[in-house]
Amino acid sequence: MSERIYLDYNATTPAKPEVVDAIAEILARGGNASSIHQPGRAARSAVEEARGSLADLVGAATEEILFTGSGTEANNQALRCSGRQRVLCSTIEHESVMFAHPDPIPLPVGVNGMLDLDALDSALSESNDPTVVAVMLANNETGVIQPIAEAADICARHGAWLHCDAVQALGKIPLDVTILGADSYAFAAHKLAGPQGVGALILRSQKSFGRLIHGGGQERGLRAGTENVAGIAGFGVAVRLAEQALDGFAQLAILRDDLERRVGVIAPGRIVFGAASPRLPNTSKFTMPGVSSETQVMAMDLAGISISAGSACAAGKVEPPYVLSAMGVADDVALTAVRVSLGWRTREKDIDRFVAAWRELFKRAGIRAA
Numbered sequence: 054m055s056e057r058i059y060l061d062y063n064a065t066t067p068a069k070p071e072v073v074d075a076i077a078e079i080l081a082r083g084g085n086a087s088s089i090h091q092p093g094r095a096a097r098s099a100v101e102e103a104r105g106s107l108a109d110l111v112g113a114a115t116e117e118i119l120f121t122g123s124g125t126e127a128n129n130q131a132l133r134c135s136g137r138q139r140v141l142c143s144t145i146e147h148e149s150v151m152f153a154h155p156d157p158i159p160l161p162v163g164v165n166g167m168l169d170l171d172a173l174d175s176a177l178s179e180s181n182d183p184t185v186v187a188v189m190l191a192n193n194e195t196g197v198i199q200p201i202a203e204a205a206d207i208c209a210r211h212g213a214w215l216h217c218d219a220v221q222a223l224g225k226i227p228l229d230v231t232i233l234g235a236d237s238y239a240f241a242a243h244k245l246a247g248p249q250g251v252g253a254l255i256l257r258s259q260k261s262f263g264r265l266i267h268g269g270g271q272e273r274g275l276r277a278g279t280e281n282v283a284g285i286a287g288f289g290v291a292v293r294l295a296e297q298a299l300d301g302f303a304q305l306a307i308l309r310d311d312l313e314r315r316v317g318v319i320a321p322g323r324i325v326f327g328a329a330s331p332r333l334p335n336t337s338k339f340t341m342p343g344v345s346s347e348t349q350v351m352a353m354d355l356a357g358i359s360i361s362a363g364s365a366c367a368a369g370k371v372e373p374p375y376v377l378s379a380m381g382v383a384d385d386v387a388l389t390a391v392r393v394s395l396g397w398r399t400r401e402k403d404i405d406r407f408v409a410a411w412r413e414l415f416k417r418a419g420i421r422a423a
């Protein structure tokens with residue numbers, strides 16, 4: 054039986070061994086970062102070291118960073134606790150942004166998967182109410198990178214707060230908060246080979262910002278709850294490793310492009326979404342004409358390969374992925390799309406295995422392979 058191949062890194066990544074070691078050591082040591090005795094001080098310094106690593110990677114000040122329990126929590130706090138009631142939200146945001154507010158005003162994207170900046174400008178011109186705008190840095194399904202710096206300029210002109218969900222971008226592409234210019238950012242450790250259940254929120258200004266989780270005074274009074282010291286330390290190690298590996302991560306685009314070319318040879322009618330836009334180097338979302346996403350995911354799973362359908366199964370009904378619908382993709386096409394996302398363990402032979410299994414399925418599905 055050949056080794057299983059994991060090509061679903063945008064869902065979550067296996068942690069790197071150094072991360073696992075750091076977490077194990079700190080868990081065994083114990084210590085509450087708010088205690089003043091030695092184990093407490095050691096825990097505090099582990100948290101602050103991680104904060105420093107994240108600050109270095111993204112160009113933020115350490116005081117701007119709050120550790121949270123997930124990327125979802127960071128997004129919720131940004132959208133619900135800014136003291137601004139009006140929320141504009143791009144139509145391709147992750148659910149943790151989309152559903153953080155009961156009534157967000159949608160901001161359209163083009164067929165290329167990128168935010169319509171004119172629509173943002175006119176939506177902001179329509180009201181003087183204090184507004185939060187949510188635009189992600191990189192989309193989890195297509196990998197398309199959004200024009201954050203341009204959106205930040207528009208928001209600044211209108212006095213709106215720009216929140217940027219950068220969960221999928223951290224550790225994958227260079228990211229400098231001072232260059233991008235948003236007011237807040239969300240991150241999650243498990244997308245860059247760190248642990249699940251740890252996130253961070255960067256608030257470039259904390260004036261009048263509220264807390265989502267109430268209780269103790271941790272994280273400058275903005276996020277109550279005993280810090281997840283081991284998880285945060287693991288996040289810090291993952292951040293440092295990702296920083297060193299950024300050039301290598303960019304090289305994944307070579308494997309990704311090769312994969313897209315080869316599936317195009319098998320199925321010349323296949324569509325790659327967002328292919329003409331700037332994209333994360335590791336992400337590809339494409340169709341197998343005539344074969345449902347679920348069939349592809351199940352067939353690949355049986356062949357020992359993990360990929361994602363990206364479509365939600367609600368009450369037995371398969372719905373087209375909303376990100377593709379937002380890009381104007383017809384339902385019957387969207388329902389044949391799968392997402393393949395590469396990561397730190399991906400090698401050329403993994404792409405070869407995926408291509409062979411996909412070709413096999415395409416033949417079995419009764420469509421003549423080219």
Ligand SMILES: Cc1ncc(COP(=O)(O)O)c(C=O)c1O
Binds near residue numbers: 220221242
């Ligand atoms: C773009 C994006 N934002 C937010 C999240 C949520 O992060 P977490 O899983 O840490 O709650 C995810 C996770 O899939 C994501 O892809």
